[in-house]
Amino acid sequence: MDLATCTxxxxxxxxxxxxxxxxxHPRFPLAYELAGHARLITPTRELLAQNLPKDAYEFSYRRLLNGQGIHRIHAELAGLxxxxxxxxxVLLCFDRYDRLKPPNDWCHREFFAKWWLEQTGEEIPELGARSATPPPALF
Incomplete structure (x- = not known):
């Protein structure tokens, strides 16, 4: 199964x-129609309301994923x-993040991609939130 993430x-x-x-749902108009909702990997409203720091959020989100289980999540995505x-x-979220500026920029889709890689060995590329090439180091 080919998966990617984006905003x-x-x-x-x-x-x-x-x-x-x-x-x-997005509260702004989309130029495209959504093809579905991956409910099993969607963070709960309770988790979102806690406004946790990155490490605590990732821990809680991974607990949610582990509770759903790789087989159920795979089946849901395969069905979609x-x-x-x-x-x-393409698994979508609102949050843009800059992979060159951790730890402040992050999103649950980053944590899902890491979890999926650990569970399946399959990488999930990020199609959006691309940083410009970093400037060359000055010596």
Whole structure:
């Protein structure tokens, strides 16, 4: 199964089938129609309301994923892939993050991608939130 992640704002239809992974629907118009909702990997409203620091959030979110189990999550995503007929599912969220500026920029989709890699050995690329090439070091 081919998975990727992106923000709602940066997604374009050639990337694949847009799949919601957020507790709420986007409150802004989308230029595309969502193909489904991956409920088992969506953070709960209770988890979001806790406003935890990154490490604590990741720990709690991983507990949620482990509680759902890799087999159930895989089955849900495989069902979405079969229903959409798309070559790739793109798991969407609101938060943009800059992978070159940790620890302040992060999102649950980053934690899901790490968890998925640990469980399946399959990487999930981030299609949005690309940082510009860092400037060369000055000596």
């Amino acid at each position: 709602y704002q940066e997604f374009t239809p050639p990337m694949g089938a847009p799949i919601r992974t957020t507790a709420g 892939a079969a229903r959409t007929g798309a070559a790739r599912l």
